Amino acid sequence: MLGFLVRRVAxxxxxxxxxxxxxxxxxxxxxxxxxxxxxxxxTLPPERYQELIHQYGFDQPIWKQYVVYVEQLAHGDLGxxxxxxxxxxxxxxxxxxxxxxxxxxxxxIAIVLGIPAGVIAAVxxxxxxxxxxxxxxxxxxxxPIFWWALLLIIVFAGWLGIAPVSGRIGLxxxxxxxxxxxxxxxxxxxxxxxxxxxxxxxxxxxxxxxTIPLAIIARQTRSAMLEVLNEDYVRTARAKGxxxxxxxxxxxxxxxxxPVVTTIGLQTGYLLTGAIxxxxxxxxxxxxxxxxxxxxxxxxxxxxxxxxxxxLVVMAVNLAVDLVYGLVNPRIRHVG
Amino acid sequence: MAEIPxxxxxxxxxxxxxxxxxxxWSHYAENRGAVIGLAVFVLLVFLxxxxxxxxxxxxxxxxxxxxxxxxxxxxxxSARFLLGTDAVGRDMLSRLIHGARYSLSIGxxxxxxxxxxxxxxxxxxxxxxxxxxxxxxxxxDIILAFPSLLLALVMVAILGPGLENAVIALAxxxxxxxxxxxxxxxxxxxxxxxxxxxxxxxxxxxxxxxxTILPNCMAPLIVQATLSFSNAILDAxxxxxxxxxxxxxxxxxxxxxxxxxxxxxxxxxxxTFPGLxxxxxxxxxxxxxxGLRDALDPKLRRS
Numbered sequence: 125m126l127g128f129l130v131r132r133v134a135x136x137x138x139x140x141x142x143x144x145x146x147x148x149x150x151x152x153x154x155x156x157x158x159x160x161x162x163x164x165x166x167t168l169p170p171e172r173y174q175e176l177i178h179q180y181g182f183d184q185p186i187w188k189q190y191v192v193y194v195e196q197l198a199h200g201d202l203g204x205x206x207x208x209x210x211x212x213x214x215x216x217x218x219x220x221x222x223x224x225x226x227x228x229x230x231x232x233i234a235i236v237l238g239i240p241a242g243v244i245a246a247v248x249x250x251x252x253x254x255x256x257x258x259x260x261x262x263x264x265x266x267x268p269i270f271w272w273a274l275l276l277i278i279v280f281a282g283w284l285g286i287a288p289v290s291g292r293i294g295l296x297x298x299x300x301x302x303x304x305x306x307x308x309x310x311x312x313x314x315x316x317x318x319x320x321x322x323x324x325x326x327x328x329x330x331x332x333x334x335t336i337p338l339a340i341i342a343r344q345t346r347s348a349m350l351e352v353l354n355e356d357y358v359r360t361a362r363a364k365g366x367x368x369x370x371x372x373x374x375x376x377x378x379x380x381x382x383p384v385v386t387t388i389g390l391q392t393g394y395l396l397t398g399a400i401x402x403x404x405x406x407x408x409x410x411x412x413x414x415x416x417x418x419x420x421x422x423x424x425x426x427x428x429x430x431x432x433x434x435x436l437v438v439m440a441v442n443l444a445v446d447l448v449y450g451l452v453n454p455r456i457r458h459v460g
Numbered sequence: 461m462a463e464i465p466x467x468x469x470x471x472x473x474x475x476x477x478x479x480x481x482x483x484x485w486s487h488y489a490e491n492r493g494a495v496i497g498l499a500v501f502v503l504l505v506f507l508x509x510x511x512x513x514x515x516x517x518x519x520x521x522x523x524x525x526x527x528x529x530x531x532x533x534x535x536x537x538s539a540r541f542l543l544g545t546d547a548v549g550r551d552m553l554s555r556l557i558h559g560a561r562y563s564l565s566i567g568x569x570x571x572x573x574x575x576x577x578x579x580x581x582x583x584x585x586x587x588x589x590x591x592x593x594x595x596x597x598x599x600x601d602i603i604l605a606f607p608s609l610l611l612a613l614v615m616v617a618i619l620g621p622g623l624e625n626a627v628i629a630l631a632x633x634x635x636x637x638x639x640x641x642x643x644x645x646x647x648x649x650x651x652x653x654x655x656x657x658x659x660x661x662x663x664x665x666x667x668x669x670x671x672t673i674l675p676n677c678m679a680p681l682i683v684q685a686t687l688s689f690s691n692a693i694l695d696a697x698x699x700x701x702x703x704x705x706x707x708x709x710x711x712x713x714x715x716x717x718x719x720x721x722x723x724x725x726x727x728x729x730x731x732t733f734p735g736l737x738x739x740x741x742x743x744x745x746x747x748x749x750x751g752l753r754d755a756l757d758p759k760l761r762r763s
Contacts, residue, residue, distance in 0.1 A: 138598055139598065142598060142599070142601070143606070150615075153618045154618050155618070262493075262743065263739070263743060265746060266742040268697055268714075268735055268738045268739060270697075270701045270735075271731075271734070271735025271738060271739070274721070274731050274735065275732070278724055278725065278732075282724070282725040282728075393604075393608075396607040397608060400607075400609055401609075401701070404702065415610060415613075416613070416702065419613060419614065419617050427614065427617075434610065438607065439605050
């Protein structure tokens with residue numbers, strides 16, 4: 125297992141170097157003069173311009189700039205955001221919990237609804253219920269989620285007026301973030317109604333973000349279950365006279381879940397993509413919205429640092445999925 | 461059913477073996493959803509091609525007497541504008557029909573570019589192995605480490621917002637999937653006897669890669685291309701929605717949605733129909749993809 129881990133991490137190192145290089149090059153390709161954006165001034169006297177060029181190291185050869193950048197990366201220094209004048213890393217860390225909270229809520233909805241839906245569809249294979257569930261799943265899978273979000277806003281905020289549509293908590297509540305997770309922080313704060321407010325703000329965005337994973341998990345669970353239900357050990361369990369709930373719940377589902385767990389892990393990349401759209405629509409202050417804002421504000425260091433950090437998150441989660449999969453399925457370990 | 465004549469004991473040789481196409485169709489048609497998807501898709505292609513003749517008005521024609529008019533069946537609507545008008549008095553239906561052109565052609569071009577790049581790189585990586593394989597696959601790993609939409613967004617920011625640049629960016633983020641797929645198939649095929657015998661017969665690498673090996677990797681590739689087609693349409697619409705894809709006043713569905721956002725609570729039809737158009741298109745293509753997978757690839761077949 126250790127050898128497996130080492131091999132997997134070793135593969136990631138060149139990828140990460142590549143990622144940092146891509147982010148570095150991208151930022152230098154962005155149109156517009158970074159000096160003007162960074163100084164925040166429309167016109168600069170030539171001497172001042174030269175001074176800033178020197179200060180930011182733009183007068184160095186490009187490879188030297190990259191070396192300096194990598195050195196700073198190695199020290200955890202991702203530069204300073206032009207917009208907030210704060211270090212990009214701490215900016216990212218402050219917003220990251222909001223995205224994690226949203227993603228976890230979305231994933232929770234997807235798993236809690238998706239796995240039972242898939243199991244039911246598989247057990248009742250060919251029935252109207254199966255067709256209904258799988259058709260719904262296919263619609264969910266094909267959903268343009270930014271439109272789905274607008275529809276939910278029309279219905280739940282417009283017509284019914286029961287759900288808030290922006291931010292993480294009502295404006296009347298104010299407390300210092302402790303964990304960065306609004307659900308926990310609002311509980312700790314002890315303010316009356318704060319937790320309810322946080323939950324109601326979380327519901328619509330997490331439904332939107334969870335829709336596609338939900339559809340994928342339901343489809344995957346169904347096909348994994350169908351495969352397992354034909355296995356000999358399931359037939360044996362049935363023949364032994366075990367109640368169907370036990371056969372399906374213990375013998376079949378446990379084994380069917382192995383590929384489903386992988387699917388769940390691999391949705392992380394999607395969740396970050398989906399978060400860009402969901403957070404933008406619901407003004408959710410997470411890293412998705414932050415990236416969009418940074419791109420449109422031409423906040424070069426923020427975009428560069430954000431790209432590197434997001435890629436790092438995706439790589440870390442994929443690694444974790446690999447490891448979990450290696451743990452549950454020993455055959456994988458030796459192929460490497 | 462095309463197979464029935466086969467079982468005829470008389471066995472007239474004439475149509476005893478259904479052609480490959482007929483065989484494929486008999487498998488494909490087993491999936492009712494796939495047939496419906498195909499029918500909807502054909503209709504959409506028809507609308508896109510003949511948009512100028514089908515649409516009641518030009519997509520950018522403004523009617524100053526009808527701003528935000530509701531659809532014909534709703535209160536305040538009229539038969540003049542079946543699906544109502546938008547905030548500057550343009551006919552929704554006409555814009556949607558013309559929008560089909562954008563979405564479908566974006567999908568086609570993105571997939572074609574992605575396929576071209578992906579197939580060549582995948583064949584080269586899988587056929588030659590060694591350092592060139594390592595380099596290609598590491599580059600693909602790097603691309604896949606970024607969420608696709610984010611990568612496309614940054615690329616569009618570099619190239620400048622617009623339809624053409626969105627297409628390039630989406631094709632680049634899409635092709636690693638083709639590369640991986642083709643490479644995997646090539647690795648599985650290259651040691652097989654038919655490849656070895658073709659090589660012994662003197663076939664060069666280009667011929668071996670494209671004429672001998674590639675046709676045998678087609679089934680999963682076609683399925684992946686179909687699913688990528690619907691993804692490309694979704695992502696292009698998302699870019700349009702974020703203001704980085706097609707630019708107004710082009711009637712691209714995602715861009716139309718972006719323009720409609722401020723009317724979310726006032727005029728539901730401006731929001732509902734463009735999204736519905738995206739959903740129906742993507743759904744039709746995904747249904748086709750499911751059907752193709754069932755028909756083409758027994759290994760991937762859903763039980």
